[in-house]
Amino acid sequence: MAGNIFGTLERARFIFRDTLKTIEHLVKLKVDPVEVLKRPWKFTGMPKALWNVMPRKVSTGPVLARETNILSLPQLKSWPQDGGGYITLPQVYTESIEKPGFALSNLGMYRVQLSGGNYKPDEEVGLHYQIHRGIGYHHAQAIQADVPLKVNVFVGGPPAMTIAAIMPLPEELPEISFAGVLAGHRIHMIERPNGLPILAEADFCLTGFIDPERQLPEGPFGDHLGYYSLAHDFPVLKVEKVYHRENAIWPFTTVGRPPQEDTVFGTFIQELTAPLVPTVFTGVHEVNAVDASGVHPLLLAIGSERYVPYAEKREPQEIITCGLLLLGTSQTSLSKYVIICAKEDNPSLSTHDIPTFFKHILERADWKRDLHFITRTTMDTLDYSGISLNQGSKLVLAVAGPKQKELGNNLPADLSLPNGFKRPTVFAPGIVVIQGQPHGRGRDEHDPTLEKMGVFLEQSGGLSKFPLIVVVDDSEFTVRSWENFLWVTFTRSDPATDIYGEGAFTHCKHWGCRGSLIIDARLKTYHAPPLEDAPEVEKRVDGLGAPGGPLHGII
Numbered sequence: 001m002a003g004n005i006f007g008t009l010e011r012a013r014f015i016f017r018d019t020l021k022t023i024e025h026l027v028k029l030k031v032d033p034v035e036v037l038k039r040p041w042k043f044t045g046m047p048k049a050l051w052n053v054m055p056r057k058v059s060t061g062p063v064l065a066r067e068t069n070i071l072s073l074p075q076l077k078s079w080p081q082d083g084g085g086y087i088t089l090p091q092v093y094t095e096s097i098e099k100p101g102f103a104l105s106n107l108g109m110y111r112v113q114l115s116g117g118n119y120k121p122d123e124e125v126g127l128h129y130q131i132h133r134g135i136g137y138h139h140a141q142a143i144q145a146d147v148p149l150k151v152n153v154f155v156g157g158p159p160a161m162t163i164a165a166i167m168p169l170p171e172e173l174p175e176i177s178f179a180g181v182l183a184g185h186r187i188h189m190i191e192r193p194n195g196l197p198i199l200a201e202a203d204f205c206l207t208g209f210i211d212p213e214r215q216l217p218e219g220p221f222g223d224h225l226g227y228y229s230l231a232h233d234f235p236v237l238k239v240e241k242v243y244h245r246e247n248a249i250w251p252f253t254t255v256g257r258p259p260q261e262d263t264v265f266g267t268f269i270q271e272l273t274a275p276l277v278p279t280v281f282t283g284v285h286e287v288n289a290v291d292a293s294g295v296h297p298l299l300l301a302i303g304s305e306r307y308v309p310y311a312e313k314r315e316p317q318e319i320i321t322c323g324l325l326l327l328g329t330s331q332t333s334l335s336k337y338v339i340i341c342a343k344e345d346n347p348s349l350s351t352h353d354i355p356t357f358f359k360h361i362l363e364r365a366d367w368k369r370d371l372h373f374i375t376r377t378t379m380d381t382l383d384y385s386g387i388s389l390n391q392g393s394k395l396v397l398a399v400a401g402p403k404q405k406e407l408g409n410n411l412p413a414d415l416s417l418p419n420g421f422k423r424p425t426v427f428a429p430g431i432v433v434i435q436g437q438p439h440g441r442g443r444d445e446h447d448p449t450l451e452k453m454g455v456f457l458e459q460s461g462g463l464s465k466f467p468l469i470v471v472v473d474d475s476e477f478t479v480r481s482w483e484n485f486l487w488v489t490f491t492r493s494d495p496a497t498d499i500y501g502e503g504a505f506t507h508c509k510h511w512g513c514r515g516s517l518i519i520d521a522r523l524k525t526y527h528a529p530p531l532e533d534a535p536e537v538e539k540r541v542d543g544l545g546a547p548g549g550p551l552h553g554i555i
Contacts, residue, residue, distance in 0.1 A: 001250045012268045019184040052180035055187045061200025062245040079222035084116020091154040091165045097141040106134030107175035109165040126218035127237045130381035148209035152196045156203025168331035203248040208239040225294035226257025227528040258291045283322045288351035292483040296380040297490040299335035300351035305342035305400045316398040323396035334380045342400035362430040362467045363403045368512040372396040375496045384528040385494040387444040393496035408465030423475040432466045435475040443526040450500040457502040469518045492521045
């Protein structure tokens with residue numbers, strides 16, 4: 001077994017050092033097709049790169065050297081309450097039922113449970129795929145046709161396949177084609193009569209099919225938001241064969257609260273795709289799916305505000321459209337909070353300088369106009385803050401115009417709070433974190449104590465210089481770092497259910513507030529439990545890296 005293969009950004013760049021320039025040139029061609037006419041000498045490698053787009057069909061390969069069974073595979077469990085052994089770096093390959101072949105294939109990193117639960121030992125495994133994934137379209141076709149969906153699960157092999165499996169590519173671009181360009185060679189796929197092609201250089205391959213009528217509970221499993229994803233019904237994969245190469249390596253990753261190895265995946269992918277953002281999202285200059293928040297809960301963006309350039313009073317218009325576009329396209333559609341501002345207000349602002357970005361937003365925010373909710377919509381499968389699995393709300397917070405207020409840095413000496421709220425702490429300019437009592441409401445319910453706080457603040461005016469108030473279970477933990485603040489605030493709240501306000505109002509179905517915005521970021525009674533460290537495991541691993549240990553100098 002090998003973990004942390006992509007453990008640093010420098011390592012990821014090193015692995016693909018021979019092809020990164022090629023990817024960069026392809027991106028430039030997408031952004032500016034005329035570039036090849038301006039500087040043709042820079043694109044001499046393009047014919048070879050385009051040749052590598054098409055996988056190469058072969059008759060055999062190293063992966064077919066040996067056969068084994070499911071229970072002989074490594075049964076990795078990352079966290080104490082994991083429901084069984086899992087493949088944490090799978091490459092799940094499927095093809096369209098209606099149009100088989102590479103052109104409409106999908107390669108995705110969908111969790112595979114090898115043991116535990118109610119699966120038939122050594123015969124079945126669980127297949128967990130989140131909402132808005134390419135395999136879902138193939139599965140829907142198979143269900144409609146009432147036929148099993150053929151599936152191959154690859155483990156190991158070319159590193160480019162691992163990256164391709166998590167790339168947010170357009171539907172018309174198969175991941176396996178991108179893998180060929182990133183690898184610098186055509187991906188070798190073994191042709192199989194009446195079956196899906198197999199990755200020739202994979203270390204392992206599980207072949208099988210999904211029965212259209214069979215589902216079983218999968219999970220629980222520690223996920224990248226930092227919580228357990230609970231047991232839910234997901235498809236069952238009937239395994240027919242398990243192949244592996246000689247001296248096979250089993251790559252794995254640790255899945256948990258960021259930062260982890262998938263932080264490197266995300267940063268590397270954002271580096272590759274950053275120049276494409278304006279071409280995919282008209283009017284958007286930059287985005288940052290914030291890793292510390294678990295990626296999908298929080299998306300920061302900078303867009304253009306050009307709709308009415310002659311207006312005396314600038315306010316959000318075009319950037320609202322940009323925010324909605326982000327929620328309607330590609331993987332950014334899974335975002336829960338989209339916070340977007342206008343580039344014209346500060347051309348040097350970056351979404352990656354998070355403290356400065358929040359300060360810019362709060363200095364200009366007008367909570368009477370800038371909050372745009374989308375309720376009862378599809379949500380990230382791993383996010384349990386909504387009203388049910390895959391369902392919750394989203395918020396576009398769009399801010400434009402000149403600075404409106406000075407932000408507070410110190411609490412008023414005479415500050416008082418309603419009963420049950422304590423330990424107010426200034427976290428950053430304009431942001432106060434307050435500790436509340438444990439949450440005691442049901443799912444899809446407002447908490448009247450938070451509504452009363454809004455009324456109390458309106459009457460007292462004690463926090464008028466703090467546009468954002470976050471109520472948490474542990475204020476000391478939350479204010480310890482930006483990482484803690486972002487994780488607590490945006491993974492533990494659903495916009496429609498958990499946002500309150502000082503002087504709150506609803507006018508023609510538009511919600512806003514005249515004073516501070518209040519986010520209830522306490523753990524709710526219906527949330528999945530957060531992951532907790534296992535000290536005995538950490539101690540054992542630390543021992544491996546101690547002087548005299550087998551991993552001394554490595555970890």
